[in-house]
Amino acid sequence: MKVLVAVKRVIDYNVKVRVKPDNTGVDLANVKMAMNPFCEIAVEEAVRLKEKGIANEIVVVSIGPKACQEQIRTALALGADRGIHIEADGDVQSLDAAKLLKAVVEKEEPKLVILGKQSIDSDNNQTGQMLAALTGMGQGTFASEVVVDGEKVNVTREVDGGLMTLSLNLPAVVTTDLRLNEPRYASLPNIMKAKKKPLDTMSPADLGVEIASRLTTLKVEAPAGRSAGVKVADVAELVDKLKNEAKVI
Amino acid sequence: MSILVIAEHDNSSLKQATLSVVAAAKAIGGDIDVLVAGENCGAVAEAAAKAEGVAKVLVADNAAYGHFLGENLGELVAEVGKGYSHILSSAGTTGKDFMPRVAALLDVAQVSDIIRVESEDTFVRPIYAGNAIATVKTSDSIKVVTVRPTGFDPVAAEGGSASVEQLDVVKDAGLSSFVGEQKAESDRPDLASAGIVISGGRGMQNGDNFKMLEQVADLLGAGIGASRAAVDAGFVPNDMQVGQTGKIVAPQLYIAVGISGAIQHLAGMSDSKVIVAINKDEEAPIFQVADYGLVADLFEAVPQLEEELKKVL
Ligand SMILES: Cc1cc2nc3c(=O)[nH]c(=O)nc-3n(C[C@H](O)[C@H](O)[C@H](O)COP(=O)(O)OP(=O)(O)OC[C@H]3O[C@@H](n4cnc5c(N)ncnc54)[C@H](O)[C@@H]3O)c2cc1C
Ligand SMILES: Cc1cc2nc3c(=O)[nH]c(=O)nc-3n(C[C@H](O)[C@H](O)[C@H](O)COP(=O)(O)OP(=O)(O)OC[C@H]3O[C@@H](n4cnc5c(N)ncnc54)[C@H](O)[C@@H]3O)c2cc1C
Numbered sequence: 082m083k084v085l086v087a088v089k090r091v092i093d094y095n096v097k098v099r100v101k102p103d104n105t106g107v108d109l110a111n112v113k114m115a116m117n118p119f120c121e122i123a124v125e126e127a128v129r130l131k132e133k134g135i136a137n138e139i140v141v142v143s144i145g146p147k148a149c150q151e152q153i154r155t156a157l158a159l160g161a162d163r164g165i166h167i168e169a170d171g172d173v174q175s176l177d178a179a180k181l182l183k184a185v186v187e188k189e190e191p192k193l194v195i196l197g198k199q200s201i202d203s204d205n206n207q208t209g210q211m212l213a214a215l216t217g218m219g220q221g222t223f224a225s226e227v228v229v230d231g232e233k234v235n236v237t238r239e240v241d242g243g244l245m246t247l248s249l250n251l252p253a254v255v256t257t258d259l260r261l262n263e264p265r266y267a268s269l270p271n272i273m274k275a276k277k278k279p280l281d282t283m284s285p286a287d288l289g290v291e292i293a294s295r296l297t298t299l300k301v302e303a304p305a306g307r308s309a310g311v312k313v314a315d316v317a318e319l320v321d322k323l324k325n326e327a328k329v330i
Numbered sequence: 331m332s333i334l335v336i337a338e339h340d341n342s343s344l345k346q347a348t349l350s351v352v353a354a355a356k357a358i359g360g361d362i363d364v365l366v367a368g369e370n371c372g373a374v375a376e377a378a379a380k381a382e383g384v385a386k387v388l389v390a391d392n393a394a395y396g397h398f399l400g401e402n403l404g405e406l407v408a409e410v411g412k413g414y415s416h417i418l419s420s421a422g423t424t425g426k427d428f429m430p431r432v433a434a435l436l437d438v439a440q441v442s443d444i445i446r447v448e449s450e451d452t453f454v455r456p457i458y459a460g461n462a463i464a465t466v467k468t469s470d471s472i473k474v475v476t477v478r479p480t481g482f483d484p485v486a487a488e489g490g491s492a493s494v495e496q497l498d499v500v501k502d503a504g505l506s507s508f509v510g511e512q513k514a515e516s517d518r519p520d521l522a523s524a525g526i527v528i529s530g531g532r533g534m535q536n537g538d539n540f541k542m543l544e545q546v547a548d549l550l551g552a553g554i555g556a557s558r559a560a561v562d563a564g565f566v567p568n569d570m571q572v573g574q575t576g577k578i579v580a581p582q583l584y585i586a587v588g589i590s591g592a593i594q595h596l597a598g599m600s601d602s603k604v605i606v607a608i609n610k611d612e613e614a615p616i617f618q619v620a621d622y623g624l625v626a627d628l629f630e631a632v633p634q635l636e637e638e639l640k641k642v643l
Contacts, residue, residue, distance in 0.1 A: 097593065098458045107462050119575075175430070176439050199575065203457050205442045210400065210430035219505030220400050222427045225568065235509060239568045240423040241522070241577070242340075246509040247399070253505075259558065259575060260568060295439040299452065299465040307600060310621035312612075316634040319606065319624050324642055327604045327621065329526070329583040330550060 082192035082229075082251075084127040084136045087182055087209075088120040088156050090149045091202040100303040107301060116152040119197025121159075122257040125264040126227060127195055128160035135229050136193075138162050142185050144178050146170050150280065157275035158267035164280035169292060175203075177285075177292050179211035184288035186216050191252060193234065198223050198256040209256035219249035223258040331360030331450060334411045336403075336419040336429075337378050341368045341396065344377040346523045347420035349484030352381055354477045355418055356485065357447035361385045363414075364492070367406055369396030379492040382485040390497045397508035398424045404431030405501035412436060412472065415450075421476040421578075422522070429476050438470035445481030459574040459597035479522060480580035480601060514567050521570065524553030526583045527599070529572055530565070531557035533588020533609070533628055537565040542632045543587060549639045555579065555599075557589045573598035588628045591616025608632070 092098060093115040098107045116124075130136035141156040142165040143149040153164035167181050186194060199206035213220035221227070221236025225244065228235045229251075237246045239258045267275070285292050313319045323330045333355040338345040348364070355362045364378045367390040375389045388410065394402045407428065411417040417432060419425035421443045433440035445463075446454035452467040453475060521527060528543050528550070540554070547554050555572040556565065572579055574597035584602035589595060591607070591614055599605070600619055607620035608631050617623040624631060 092458070094594070098461045100462050107458060174439055176434060176437070179434060201459065201574070204459065204574070205440070206426050207430035207433070207440050207442060210404075210427065211434035211440075213401075214404055214431035214434035217505075219503070220427070220431070221506075222400065223423060238423075240511075241569060243511060243513040243567065243569050245397070245511040247506050248509050249506045250504075258568075260562065295469050296441065297467045297469070299467055301457070301462050301464045304456070304460055304463050304600075307605070307619045309618045310605075310623065312617070312623045312625060316624065316626075316631055316638050319622055320635070320638040320642055322622055323583065323604070323606070327583070329604050330639070330643065 082136055083138045083140065083189065084130060085186065085189055085191035085194045086123045086127050086139060086141045086156065086161065087196045088124065088141055088143050088152050089117040089197070089200045090114055090143065090145050090152045091117045091200050094118055094201055100301055104300040104302055106298065114148070116155055117197050117200045119199060119257050121264040122259070122261050123195040123197055124156045124159050124161060125262045126257060129262065130229065131160060140165060140189055140191065142167065142182065144169055144173050144181055153280055154275050155267060157278045158272040159265065163278060166280060166282045167285060167288065168282055169285055171292065172294050173292060174294060174296055175205050175207040176211055176295070177290065178208050179215055180290045181285060181288055182212045183215045184290055193252060194254045196254065196256045198258055209254050213254040218252055218254050220254045221247055221249055222256045224255050225258050225260045227255055227261065331358065331415045333358060333360050333362050333416040333418060334414040335362060335364045336407060336417070336425065337364050337366045337374060338420045338422055338424055339366065339368060339371060339374040341371045342373055344374050346484055347422055347479040348378070349381055349487060350479035350482040351418050351420050351477045352383055352485045353482040354444065354447060356383050357482070358416060358450055360415065363388060365390065365407065365410055367395040367403055369393050375494050379494050380488050380490050382490050384490050384492040387492050387494045388497050389494060390499055392500050394500055394502040399506050399508065400427040400431055401503035401505045402501050403428035404435060405503055406499060407432045408435035409499060409501065410497065414472065416473045416475060418475050418477055421478050425476050429474060433474040436472055436474065438472050438474055439468055440474045440476065441466055441468055442476050443478045444475055445478050459593050460600065461593065478578055480578055514569055518547060519551065519553045521553040521555055521577050521579055525581050526550045526552035527555050527579050527581045528552050528585040528587065529555035529557065529589060530560055530587050531589030532559035532563065534560060534565055540566055545636050546632060546639065549636065549643055557595050586616050587632060589616055590614050591619065
């Protein structure tokens with residue numbers, strides 16, 4: 082079966098973001114960018130399905146500026162077969178991302194679409210569910226285990242209070258949680274090979290989708306910082322402070 | 331304006347998070363209805379009818395909603411909600427699952443995880459793991475919004491007297507079915523609403539050592555959390571993870587034991603009123619946010635903490 086994986090280019094998770102002084106956003110100039118960690122997990126899951134002989138082709142898609150091709154190449158180096166870059170320079174919000182991905186789904190007809198559960202920049206946690214709704218597919222969100230079984234897929238989900246397992250008809254959408262797998266690193270030979278793998282570029286217009294911002298970011302501010310408090314000498318002092326100073330016990 | 335709040339519950343009791351979502355609805359202003367979708371969920375509807383500020387409770391009681399499948403809830407809420415100006419749910423794992431489906435079916439954007447209401451169409455939400463706070467305005471006619479419960483003080487659970495109306499809308503998308511679940515059974519307070527939370531990290535070394543934290547938690551009536559490292563290492567189950575991609579907590583007191591204080595962890599607890607850190611490394615970043623820091627070996631400090639608490643409680 083064919084698996085489609087959506088990957089997003091985001092700020093590297095190790096970078097401490099800084100809000101711009103004019104409060105229009107966060108400073109992304111000269112900041113290290115990387116594949117969203119949840120998307121790495123999505124790519125890894127697809128590659129494992131291929132290694133098990135369940136998937137036979139992995140197509141990876143990213144929406145964003147030209148630089149996203151780096152993340153597509155990374156996915157190709159990890160084992161994806163082919164890339165699609167949907168070039169969009171401005172603000173592509175979740176609903177539009179989902180509409181673009183829907184158009185790709187209609188062209189490619191994958192059996193399984195794997196996305197990250199959230200991107201660590203906008204922390205929206207929406208795109209996979211929106212894509213599933215628009216395409217009329219079932220969804221297994223926050224997956225910690227994915228088992229393909231004929232025309233069904235069983236997805237174990239990390240939910241409040243524990244784990245929950247669903248059975249979904251294929252085709253289906255899965256969004257990854259942290260413990261689904263541990264992504265591998267790309268080897269140098271595979272990075273070289275990835276450069277020769279096919280990568281198509283298209284525009285939202287090619288896919289018949291018009292990008293329409295519905296959400297306007299009015300301002301972005303730094304959070305009210307917490308300052309370091311005091312160090313206590315021992316446990317007795319700690320308990321005394323909690324009881325008599327902070328009055329929280 | 332009319333606001334539809336989707337209740338979060340387990341078919342037998344209403345989750346406190348719902349009361350915080352009603353509080354967010356009050357901040358927007360307008361009539362507030364609550365939709366209770368589930369199976370044999372009459373008790374939940376009764377509880378919702380008593381919540382302060384609720385005008386009407388709508389009940390969709392059907393096997394199709396028993397396990398809160400996103401496909402079925404999405405269709406139901408999109409249909410019931412299309413007459414409202416706002417549809418709100420908590421940003422728990424159920425709300426996160428079905429709400430984007432509702433938004434997509436209604437062809438509107440979703441505003442995720444708000445912590446403040448500025449006006450009827452403008453909301454404040456953390457991005458980048460809480461390292462930036464964005465104010466966003468939506469131009470859609472129906473506003474689909476998930477609410478971070480710790481951002482809003484819950485309305486009173488008692489005192490209201492809303493009418494209760496049964497809905498006869500059955501949406502079974504037939505795309506998914508429930509197979510099973512593993513619920514962590516515990517008598518301890520729910521992490522998300524506990525007044526005190528004590529969390530362990532990689533420094534705990536193994537799952538058995540969490541018993542030390544349990545003993546302290548029992549004394550304090552606290553919930554127990556963990557860092558991702560502790561969950562990944564298999565010390566404790568996934569639903570205990572606090573952080574950007576786990577639970578968001580804001581208790582009166584948060585005690586971090588053997589946790590270094592990575593930004594992803596801080597994203598889940600830095601709104602706590604008082605933070606205590608116990609860590610043997612005095613350079614650990616957790617001390618930069620802690621009100622009270624104790625540089626000590628946790629294997630000595632935690633048993634001492636238990637003893638000292640016994641003296642004063
Ligand atoms: C160049 C650029 C600039 C932007 N500038 C702004 C801005 O200034 N203000 C603003 O509010 N928003 C901006 N956005 C949009 C914002 O990042 C969107 O909210 C986002 O694209 C979709 O939501 P999300 O990634 O948070 O989705 P989530 O639902 O959190 O993401 C879940 C998953 O969806 C998939 N996915 C999401 N987006 C993409 C993508 N682009 N390509 C491939 N897969 C994807 C991934 O698998 C991801 O793990 C910008 C987007 C881009 C590409
Ligand atoms: C996409 C993404 C999402 C993430 N989401 C989350 C999330 O939601 N929640 C989360 O927590 N993390 C999350 N993380 C992981 C995060 O980056 C850190 O790796 C994690 O929080 C570290 O956990 P820790 O503090 O327990 O472990 P460590 O960083 O290893 O720290 C252990 C601490 O214990 C101390 N210690 C050790 N032994 C003792 C002792 N005997 N006595 C006292 N102190 C001791 C050490 O000094 C150290 O400070 C995420 C990461 C990524 C990439």
